[in-house]
Amino acid sequence: xxxxxxxxxxxxxxxxxxxxxxxxxxxxxxxxxxxxxxxxxxxxxxxxxxxxxxxxxxxxxxxxxxxxxxxxxxxxxxxxxxxxxxxxxxxxxxxxxxxxxxxxxxxxxxxxxxxxxxxxxxxxxxxxxxxxxxxxxxxx
Numbered sequence: 001x002x003x004x005x006x007x008x009x010x011x012x013x014x015x016x017x018x019x020x021x022x023x024x025x026x027x028x029x030x031x032x033x034x035x036x037x038x039x040x041x042x043x044x045x046x047x048x049x050x051x052x053x054x055x056x057x058x059x060x061x062x063x064x065x066x067x068x069x070x071x072x073x074x075x076x077x078x079x080x081x082x083x084x085x086x087x088x089x090x091x092x093x094x095x096x097x098x099x100x101x102x103x104x105x106x107x108x109x110x111x112x113x114x115x116x117x118x119x120x121x122x123x124x125x126x127x128x129x130x131x132x133x134x135x136x137x138x139x140x
Contacts, residue, residue: 026073036063 019027038061043054074082 022072027070030069031066032069033064033066036065037061038063 040059040061042057042059044057045052046055047053
C-alpha cells in the first residue's frame with residue numbers, strides 16, 4: 001500500500017504538463033519591455049582666472065527592463081458569475097429607468113394641462129357668485 005501511494009506521488013503530473021495544458025486552454029505570456037533613462041550630474045573643478053570653478057556635466061544612460069505579463073483565461077464558473085452580475089446590473093438599471101420615465105410622464109401631464117386650472121378657477125368663481133346671489137336674495 002505504501003509503495004502504491006509513493007508511486008502515485010512520484011509519477012503524478014509535472015509542472016511542465018500543467019503549463020502545456022494551460023497554453024492549450026489559452027494562456028498567453030507576453031514579454032513587455034520598458035526603457036528608463038537615468039540622468040546623472042558630474043561636477044569637475046576647473047581653474048579659471050585664479051579661481052576654482054565647478055563645471056557641471058549631465059550624462060544619461062538608458063536601461064531596458066523586461067518583464068513578463070501573463071494572461072490567465074477565466075474558468076467557466078468565473079464567466080457564469082460575471083455574466084450573472086452583468087445581467088442583474090442591466091435589470092436594476094432598467095427598473096430605475098422605468099421609474100424615472102414614470103415620474104417624468106406624471107410631471108409632463110401636469111404641466112401640459114393649463115386649461116384644467118382655468119376651468120377649475122372658473123367653476124369656483126361661478127360657485128362663489130351663485131352663493132353671493134343666494135345670500136343677497138335671502139336678505140331681501
